[in-house]
Amino acid sequence: MSYKKFKFVRFLIVFFLAMTISIAVSMENVLLAVSAIGIGMISMFLVKKNVKAVLVDEMVKNIAGKSALIAYSITVPVLAVLSLVFMFSDLSHQGSYLYGLGVIFSYIALFNMAIYSIAYYYYRKKYGSDKE
Amino acid sequence: MAQIKNNIKVLRAEKGMTQEELADKVNVTRQTIIAIEKNKYIPSLELAYKISLFFNKKIEEIFEYF
Numbered sequence: 001m002s003y004k005k006f007k008f009v010r011f012l013i014v015f016f017l018a019m020t021i022s023i024a025v026s027m028e029n030v031l032l033a034v035s036a037i038g039i040g041m042i043s044m045f046l047v048k049k050n051v052k053a054v055l056v057d058e059m060v061k062n063i064a065g066k067s068a069l070i071a072y073s074i075t076v077p078v079l080a081v082l083s084l085v086f087m088f089s090d091l092s093h094q095g096s097y098l099y100g101l102g103v104i105f106s107y108i109a110l111f112n113m114a115i116y117s118i119a120y121y122y123y124r125k126k127y128g129s130d131k132e
Numbered sequence: 133m134a135q136i137k138n139n140i141k142v143l144r145a146e147k148g149m150t151q152e153e154l155a156d157k158v159n160v161t162r163q164t165i166i167a168i169e170k171n172k173y174i175p176s177l178e179l180a181y182k183i184s185l186f187f188n189k190k191i192e193e194i195f196e197y198f
Contacts, residue, residue, distance in 0.1 A: 057160040059167060060174050 003053040013043055025128040072116060137196045141169045158181045158182040 017040040024033035035132070048055065086102030144154055151165045156178065158165075167173035168183075175183070184191045 054155070054159055054161050057164050058179060059173055060161065060162040062173075 001047070001050045001052065003051065003055075006047060006051045006053070006055075009047050010044070013047070014038055016040065072112065076109050076112050076116075079105045083109060095117070135171065135198060137171055138168065138194055139196075140165070140183065141193060143189070143194065145170075147187075148198065154183075154186070157186050180182050
């Protein structure tokens with residue numbers, strides 16, 4: 001499959017997903033939404049497998065890495081600050097969901113930091129090790 | 133700031149190739165070839181070798197560090 005054909009098929013899949021999910025939301029049908037996402041993911045995987053053109057190369061990976069670093073450096077501090085603000089604004093836990101939301105945000109921030117640290121440690125060991 | 137220039141555009145024109153054809157030969161996207169030709173992206177050593185092998189020239193004949 002050529003790149004042009006791939007772009008067209010990708011558009012069709014996204015269109016199908018958008019339509020089905022909007023219908024599922026309006027009908028309040030979670031099963032329909034989940035199955036649409038599943039079908040979309042599988043068909044995208046199958047289509048990508050049949051594309052002969054190069055879709056991801058070193059420049060794309062380079063850009064993705066830089067973008068991921070920027071996203072991480074913005075997301076984690078924002079989540080951490082928000083979680084503190086929410087938790088301290090609702091210390092008495094009086095009938096509001098803010099404290100719970102703060103706890104969830106702090107866990108998400110910690111989860112992000114943990115994944116980053118594990119990945120960083122793994123790659124440092126992989127590339128920085130003096131073992132041959 | 134140190135920079136790397138290249139003459140890929142000239143070499144490609146000499147061979148009468150399109151950016152797409154060169155991209156296919158060295159297994160990258162056309163956008164990467166465009167960025168390299170415009171000196172906006174410095175290729176990895178592996179890609180630089182692939183390009184130099186394709187044009188049958190030494191790396192320093194294609195890429196210039198200054």
